[in-house]
Amino acid sequence: MAWLAWRTLRWHPGSLMGTLVTLVVAAxxxxxxxxxxDSTDRQEVPVERYAGTPLVVGTSGGGISPGLAATVDALPEVAAAVRDLSFPAVLFVRGTRPRMPGDQRPWPWGHGWSSARxxxxxxxxxxxxxxPGEVVIDARLAAVARTGVGDRxxxxxxxxxxxxEVVGVAAARAAWRHQSAxxxxxxxxxxxxxxxxxxxxxxxxxRPGVGVEALRAAVTRAVEPYNAxxxxxxxxAVGADRGGQENNIVVAEGFNTLWFLVWVTALVSAGMVAAAMGLSVRRRGMEIAVLRAVGARPGQIRRMLVAEAVLLAVVATLVAIPLGMLLAxxxxxxFRDFGTVSVAFEVGYHPxxxxxxxxxxxxxxxxxxxASVRRALRIRPGDALGEAPAEGRRLGRGRLAAGSTLLAGAxxxxxxxxxxxxxxxxxxxxxxxFGTLCLAVAGVGLVAPWVVLVSGKLVRGVVARLSPxxxxxxxxxxxxxxxRFAGAVGSLALGVTLVGTVVGTQLFYDWRTAAHAVEDVRADHVLRPSAGQGALSEELRRRVLDRDGTSAAVGIASMPVAVSVEGRPPGQDPPPATATLVTGDITRVLDLSLRGRSPGDLGEGEVAVSESLGAELGSLLRVRIPGEAQDARYTVVAVYADTAELGSVSLPAQAVAGTNLPSRQHERIYVRGADPGPLADPRVPVESFTKQEYFWQMSEESAQRNRTxxxxxxxxxxxxxxxxxxxxxxxLLDRRREFTGLRHLGTRRRQVMRMACWEGLFTVAPVVVLALAVTAWVTFVHAVSEPGGAAATLSLIPFDWLVPLGAxxxxxxxxxxxxxxxxxLRNERHGTA
Structure with missing residues (x-):
């Protein structure tokens, strides 16, 4: 029976090849x-910067304080604790910026010479x-830059x-492939x-005789008081974990994005293959009906289709694995472009x-x-006695009702x-x-065949005149x-509408993020370091003030802190917060809704907090500053509304001068009353934005963070x-008799081929228009939820995604x-049917 069933496939090669192609693409x-x-699970982060030491104490923000360094250095198990600084340092040789192939970043990192060991x-x-004014360059970079000792x-x-002045060239005795120094x-x-x-x-x-585990235990105990x-x-960190402390090596921990992609791909592929197998069963309905009529039992039909699936899976995997190795x-x-993995990541092909x-x-x-077995078992043996075509029957009303209900819910x-x-x-x-988006996409996938049907009726007269x-x-x-076209139309409508609505929704959230970020900005310009370039110096901020004494130039920097409110019951303290160090009068460049005194007038032991922190005026805060073993006590004298520009706690930069925190470095400098553009050296990686440019930059950065x-x-x-x-x-493959009949009636080959192209046009074009309409609807609905957002609806429709996809x-x-x-038509002979 199974052999006889497989013989039926010779009459429907399109069904077999279509299912196989779908499964190969999915696999x-x-x-x-x-x-x-699999490679992420087997990948070890390369250790380059710290290859010469068995243990590294790293920091997640704030730096290693002198007290912490002295505590570790005083341990009896420790022979030496070597301090290391790593900061972006862009090199220019004879006016050009050398690029090192294979580096994770397009710039070198600066270090103190004592850490070279x-x-x-x-x-x-x-x-x-x-x-000062002397530098040693690593040998790889010196070779690329064609510079040496004595060069400026x-x-x-x-x-x-x-x-x-270049006073030396140094080479690493360990592997040195992904960073320049x-x-x-x-x-x-x-x-x-x-x-x-x-x-x-x-x-x-x-010290001699101290093992790595004993060293790690001793250092862990020593640093614990500095962790709030x-x-x-x-x-x-010891062993391979040292690579995670090298600030230019991106570590793909967990790589949840790819796991998500794997399972989404598997889920969608199951639907694709099920649709292809279902169509194959429907095309072979007459043969299956004959098998049922001659005595084939449901179990035999079920085993036949399962055997087909197993064989197709084996063949598809044999083809797909080499293709997957090429695609990986x-x-x-x-993902390297996205910054998810580093240049050090390598793909492995494990069995x-x-x-x-x-x-x-x-x-x-x-x-x-x-899924296709259910369709096959619904075929009655009596269907073998008739030749009535099933193609002309209309789609079930249940599909239309379900789709309409989902769209009504949306x-x-x-x-x-x-x-x-x-x-x-x-x-x-x-x-x-999100609910609106899901209901709209699912509804469109169900009602799309009916839209194609209606659009075909509407254009019938016009098309008949254009192409009789x-x-x-x-x-x-x-x-x-x-x-016949329902499966293709439903899949296409689902995919195109999903892209349009998801990308349009993401564009809306990017726009909203940017709008909320700049709504409090009163500054005329915002200065920031280019991506990955660390911070801006206090010298740059002072240059703006020197040009015009009436201008405001305010610098801010952030750091993680632990905050507790004195008098609050245990367990109700706010989670770890972000503290903002402010240099200058922040109220001149940001529009803050305030209670209490101005943050620009904070004195010693005083602090301003955001409303989300939940601390009232006069409250006493205990703040653990990074790298310190004791909390500092502050009194809340100002409360401001939450803003994207400031953290939960704001402190004047001079308040942390005694902690050796980088109080003279700024993540952003807000400028009001002066144009800082002429101050910027074109070689310096500093970005200057007007308020409108800052808005678009924030929107672009939000899009970059949410590309997945x-x-x-x-x-x-x-x-x-x-x-x-x-x-x-x-x-089309299973319509050979139809094409032969058209040729027998005198239709030319070119006309048959044009007919197939017209069918593709009438199938795809209405779907793209429908997807565009639903995308416009969803984005408009999202946009009106924000003040003034409706005017931005047109810019939120992702034409740059939908047009290429539709085309x-x-x-x-x-x-x-x-x-x-x-x-x-290749083997067709005119005059035969």
């Missing part, structure tokens, strides 16, 4: 992602740096450029970095990943097979947002918007046999597109139709 995507996921580096030429170079740090004298490095006596890390060398509850600043590096390259790819592909095929949720029938905000509003033969026949096919979800939706859309084109091609779908549909029709 290739899963395999590529699984190779990358941590790598370890050794001089190959020249001498160590002893004074320029180094840009914290927004300023200084000339230096510049070494300065220790005092000069401290001045350049603005860190003062603080360090970024400690490299700890044990819930705020672990100092971290002890491209996936890694894309276990291949077995998991096969297992998941087999599971998808079996799930899809079980309409109700939209009305709640537009007319604010219910007062919602925050998380509740996000849930409402090919166009007329195509419209007739789409209208009369629209059930739009690209996940695009991946789903591409899989749906494959399923849709596959469904169209499967249907690609149309081109793929036409190209696939032409190839399939050409293949179907």
């Amino acid at each position: 290739t995507a899963i395999g590529a992602l699984w190779f990358v996921v 941590l790598t370890p580096f050794e001089l190959t030429e020249g001498r160590p740096p002893w004074a 170079v320029e180094v840009a740090v914290s927004g300023t450029v200084q000339a230096h 510049l070494f300065f004298s220790d005092d000069h490095a401290a001045d350049l970095s603005g860190r003062g006596l603080r360090a970024d890390a400690l490299g700890v060398h044990p 509850p819930g705020l672990r600043i100092a971290r002890v 590096p491209a996936v890694v390259a894309r 276990l990943a291949m077995w998991w790819t096969f297992a998941l592909t087999l599971a998808i095929a079996l799930v899809a097979s079980l 309409g109700v949720l939209s009305a709640v947002q537009v007319w604010k029938l219910v007062a919602v905000g925050g998380v509740a509003l996000m849930g409402l918007q 033969v090919a166009g007329f026949l195509a419209v007739a096919n789409v209208v009369f046999n629209h059930r 979800l739009p690209y996940v939706s695009l991946l789903v859309a591409l899989l749906c597109l494959v399923a849709a084109i596959n469904s169209l091609c499967m249907g 690609g779908a149309l081109a793929a549909a036409m190209a696939g139709s032409l190839l399939v029709v050409r293949a179907a």
Whole structure:
């Protein structure tokens, strides 16, 4: 029986090939992602900067204080605790900026010369740096920059450029592939970095006879008092964990994004393959009915389809694994662009990943097979006695009713947002918007075939005049046999609408994030270091003041702190917060809603807090500053409304001068009353924005941080597109008799091929228009939830995503139709049927 059933496939090659192609595409995507996921589990972060020391004390913010360094250095197990500073230092040689291939960052890192032993580096030429204005360059960078001892170079740090003389060239005895280094004298490095006596890390060398585990235990006990509850600043690392402390190596811990992609791909693939197998069963309905009529039992039909699924899964995996191995590096390259993985990440091809790819592909095929079994068992043996076509029957009303109900539900949720029938905000509003998106996408996927049917009826007359033969026949096919196109239309509508609504919603949230970020800014300009460039120096802020004594230039920096309110019951303290160090009068550049005194008038032991911290005026706060073993006590004298520009706690920079925190370094400088543009050296990596430019920059940065979800939706859309084109091609392959009949009636080959192209156009174009309309609706509903947002609706519609996707779908549909029709007519003989 199984052999006889397999023989039926020879009469429906489109069904077999369509299902196989769909499964190969799904397995290739899963395999590529699984190779990358498996590589993350086996990847060891390379240790370069700290290869010469067995233990590193790193910091998650605030730096290593002199007290902590002295505590570790005084341990009996420790021979030496070497302080290390790491700060971006852009090198210019003869006016050009050398680039080192393979580096994680496009700039070198500056260090104090005493920390060179941590790598370890050794001089190959020249001498160590002893004074300001002297630098030692690592040998790799010196070779690329074509510079050596005695040359004059320029180094840009914290927004300023200084000339230096190359006094030495050093080479690392350990592997040195992903970072470049510049070494300065220790005092000069401290001045350049603005860190003062603080360090970024400690490299700890044990005394002779002390093992790594004993050293780690001793150092862990020593640093514990410097970690406040819930705020672990100092971290002890040994072995491969040392690589995580190197601030230029990105560590993909957990890599949850790829796991999410794997399971989303598997879920969508199961639906794709189920649709392809279901279509295959429907195309083979007559043969299955004959099998039932001659005595085949339901169990035999079930085993036949399951056996097909297993064989297809085996063949698909054999094809997909090599394709996945070729695709995996491209996936890694894309995630490297996102900053999710570093240049040190390498893809491995372990056999276990291949077995998991096969297992998941087999599971998808079996799930899809079980779904198609239900369709097969509904075929009655009596269907073998008739030749009545099933294609002309209309789609079930249940599908239309379900889709209309979902769209109506999305309409109700939209009305709640537009007319604010219910007062919602925050998380509740996000849930409402997410619900609208989900209902709209699902509803469109269900009702799309009916939209194609209606649009075909509307354009029938116009198309008949434009193309009396090919166009007329195509419209007739789409209208009369629209059930044939339902699978392709539903998949395509689901994918394109998902991309449009998800990307449009993300654009809305990016716009809203930027709007909220700048709504409190009163400054005319905002200065920031370029990406990854650390901070701006106090010298740069003072230059603005020197040009115009009436201008305001305010610098801010942030750091993590632990906060507790005295008198509050235990367990009710706020979580770890962000403290903002302010240099200048912040009220001149930010519009703050205040209670109490101005934050610009804070005295010693006084602090301003945000409303979200929950502290009242006059409250006493205990604040644990990073790197300190004791809490500092402050009195709340000002409370301001929450703003994206400030943390939960604001302190004047001079308040932490005694803690050796970098009080002369700024993450942003707000300027009012002067144009800082002429002050900026074009070689200095400093960005200057007007308020409007700052808005767009914040929006762009929000989009960069949230790229994963739009690209996940695009991946789903591409899989749906494959399923849709596959469904169209499967249907065309099984219409050989129809094409032969048209040729017998005198229709030319070119007219038959044009008819197939017209069908692709009438299938894809209405879906793209529908997706665009739903996207505009969803984005408008989201936008009106924010003041003034409705005016931005047009800019939130992702035309740059939908137009290429729609054009690609149309081109793929036409190209696939032409190839399939050409293949179907290849063996056709005029005059035979």
